[in-house]
Amino acid sequence: MKAFASSADQAAKEQTLEVLAEGVYALTAEGDPNVGAIEGEDFLVCFEAMATPVAAADWLERLREHTSKPVRYLVLSHYHAVRVLGASAFGAEVILAHDNTRALIAERGQQDWASELGRMPRLFRDPSSIPGLTWPTATFSDRVTIHLGGGRGELVLAYRGRGHTEGDIVAWLPRQKILFAGDLVEAQAALYTGDAFHREWAAGTLDAVAALGAESLIGGRGAVARGQDAVAAAIGQTRDFLNTMLAEVGEVHAARGTLKEAFTAAHSALAPRYGRWPIFEHCMPFNVSRLWDELSGIERPVIWTAERDHEVWDQLQD
Ligand SMILES: [Zn+2]
Numbered sequence: 139m140k141a142f143a144s145s146a147d148q149a150a151k152e153q154t155l156e157v158l159a160e161g162v163y164a165l166t167a168e169g170d171p172n173v174g175a176i177e178g179e180d181f182l183v184c185f186e187a188m189a190t191p192v193a194a195a196d197w198l199e200r201l202r203e204h205t206s207k208p209v210r211y212l213v214l215s216h217y218h219a220v221r222v223l224g225a226s227a228f229g230a231e232v233i234l235a236h237d238n239t240r241a242l243i244a245e246r247g248q249q250d251w252a253s254e255l256g257r258m259p260r261l262f263r264d265p266s267s268i269p270g271l272t273w274p275t276a277t278f279s280d281r282v283t284i285h286l287g288g289g290r291g292e293l294v295l296a297y298r299g300r301g302h303t304e305g306d307i308v309a310w311l312p313r314q315k316i317l318f319a320g321d322l323v324e325a326q327a328a329l330y331t332g333d334a335f336h337r338e339w340a341a342g343t344l345d346a347v348a349a350l351g352a353e354s355l356i357g358g359r360g361a362v363a364r365g366q367d368a369v370a371a372a373i374g375q376t377r378d379f380l381n382t383m384l385a386e387v388g389e390v391h392a393a394r395g396t397l398k399e400a401f402t403a404a405h406s407a408l409a410p411r412y413g414r415w416p417i418f419e420h421c422m423p424f425n426v427s428r429l430w431d432e433l434s435g436i437e438r439p440v441i442w443t444a445e446r447d448h449e450v451w452d453q454l455q456d
Pocket residue numbers: 216218302321330
């Protein structure tokens with residue numbers, strides 16, 4: 139029987155800080171969640187907050203080798219715990235997210251915290267350093283533009299439709315053509331779709347992400363995609379993963395098969411291409427469970443709890 143989710147993944151990942159353009163930073167980590175930062179003339183915008191303040195402090199220490207500007211904005215791409223619970227380390231004036239992200243934190247933030255801590259304990263370095271749920275202090279429904287000042291252009295935060303969650307946003311630098319895509323796009327890392335809207339994500343939402351015309355893309359996990367071909371490949375991989383799940387799970391569902399049969403079909407179809415990528419085995423039971431619900435007419439994702447995580451895992455991943 140496989141170890142639950144990522145609970146057995148205890149090997150430290152190497153973090154790489156890249157300067158993608160003047161004042162634009164990305165920290166990637168071999169498949170662990172990515173973060174970024176953008177310099178304004180006299181302030182910083184940070185993108186994603188990591189799982190704990192202790193983990194975030196290490197990222198900020200590396201960022202401080204490049205700039206001492208204060209963090210004015212902390213942008214959260216969506217509500218997942220490993221992206222938001224380190225927020226207190228940033229001392230940001232404003233914590234920005236989509237309207238739906240704030241609502242999701244209110245509705246299920248506490249359960250998601252317990253769920254993600256159980257699934258990915260390594261990412262929660264010193265979990266006792268988390269002061270509580272992270273609350274966005276400003277939210278929006280469609281887009282917000284942050285003027286960076288000093289001829290640096292602007293940073294556009296935009297909602298592209300439902301996808302990985304109900305409230306994902308991307309951060310887009312139109313002048314530099316650099317896109318921080320959050321978990322809407324993964325680059326050679328498996329997708330987590332346990333809180334997703336597969337059909338919308340695979341179609342209109344990814345179309346709207348692609349339409350931005352990015353030349354560099356930082357996905358939720360995996361290396362930075364540099365150049366139009368690499369960006370197209372990352373978006374294409376994300377779409378193919380979703381479409382393969384939709385085809386395989388959809389066929390079993392339509393034939394009135396079982397959830398377990400759907401899991402086996404989707405796993406077999408995806409494993410040759412994606413089976414070796416980070417968190418593939420971890421994600422698949424939760425992914426298929428959510429898609430099965432979606433196809434059964436359950437509009438919004440059922441809240442994951444630590445207990446439900448183990449029930450689904452024990453049912454499917456043995
Ligand atoms: Zn996520």
